[in-house]
Structures are given as structure tokens and as C-alpha cells.
Amino acid sequence: MSTSWRSCSGTWRWSTWKWRTRLPRCVSSFRVFVVSAKFEGKPLLQRHRLVNTCLAEELLHIHAFEQKTLTPEQRAREQQK
């Protein structure tokens, strides 16, 4: 199965995000990495719902979607490892 990768990053409202798309022939699968202070104190499900709300329109056309959500502090700790 041939795949192509597109990678883009940018600042979007209150967070930085990286959006990768993997486009095999028949299924589009997306993975989002979001770092935001707005995730502070929020459990996983709530974080993911925040992202889902922001991408509500896009998600109507997506069948497979993964996300990783970190606060800036968590991201800094991860980068130190």
C-alpha cells in the first residue's frame, strides 16, 4: 500500500499543534499532537473533547483519528527524557 506523508505545524488559537496525515489509498488516518495550557487540570477525555470541538468540521470527513494532548509542562518534561 503506497502512502504519502504531509507534515505541517503552526500556531492555532491557544495552542501549537502538529498535524500529520497519512493517506493510503482508501482510508484517511490523522494524528494530531496538541500542546496547550488549556489542558491543565483536565483529564484525558476532556482534553480530547476540546480538540474534537475545534476540529468538528474536519472530523465529519475523517474515519480514523488519534490525538496526543499535553500541557506545556508535560511537553517540557517529555523533552528532557
Place this chain on the structure above:
Amino acid sequence: MSGSLGRTAAALLCWGHSARGGLRGPGVRAASSGGSGSSEHLDMLVKKDRVVVFLKGTPEQPQCGFSNTVVQILPLHSIRDYAVYNVLDDPQLRQGIKAYSNWPTIPQVYLNSEFVGGCDILLQMHQNGDLVEELKKLGIRSTLLDEKKDQDSK
């Protein structure tokens, strides 16, 4: 005679024998046709069993990588008898559960009638130990606890 017939019926129920006929495998349920996507019906489904999963495919033949991940994780915590609904069998169910959960993708996992999340949330909960704790609240003892105990005692 009646005792053995009763045991056979119980075994078929345990193996999720559907009203439509055919052995579907352990835990696989068929959402009833007609109104299967309605919030009333879905409310009933998620409350019927302690662990409920909406999948693409079945545990024996998952039809997507994320659904496969979910069915690989659950037995690691000794969850083998759980309710599974194959959304590929029922477009109404597939659309309905997305609206009911307010969640755009399948698979979807419910524990004790509460929506937990999809594959990536379940995977993170499995990796960070949260899933063990959530299952404890349901009275399900994860086998990972016993494995950890064995490792600690060595």
C-alpha cells in the same frame, strides 16, 4: 434431560447466540434492528453490561487497527466477557453511537455506562495504570495486578 437442555441454553447465551441465528462468538451482541441508533436504545445498550465496546468488526476479526488495539488490551486485564457491537453490521448504530457519545470515531468504550473514550485513550489508560484503577471500581481485578505482584515478590 431438562438439566442438560438448561445447561445447553445457558452456554449458548454465554456465547452470545443471537436471535437471528448463528454463533457470533463470546460477548458479541446484535443491536436490534429498527431504532438501533436512537438514544433510548443506545442508553439501554450501554447500561446493560459493565463493559461495552462499539467496534468495527468483531474481537475475532477486527476491521480496523484501532478496533484491534482495543480487543488486544481488554483481555490483558482479564476482561473476556464483555458486550461488543459491530457498527459495520448496522449503519444506524454507527451513526447513532457517534451522536450519543458526542464522539466522532469508532471504536468506543463504555465502562459502567460511562463513556471512557476511543482507542488512544484506552491505550494511555492501559499504559499509565488508570485502567487498572477504573476496573477496580467495577469490581474487576486486572490480571496485570497479579503479574506486578509476582514481579515485586521476586
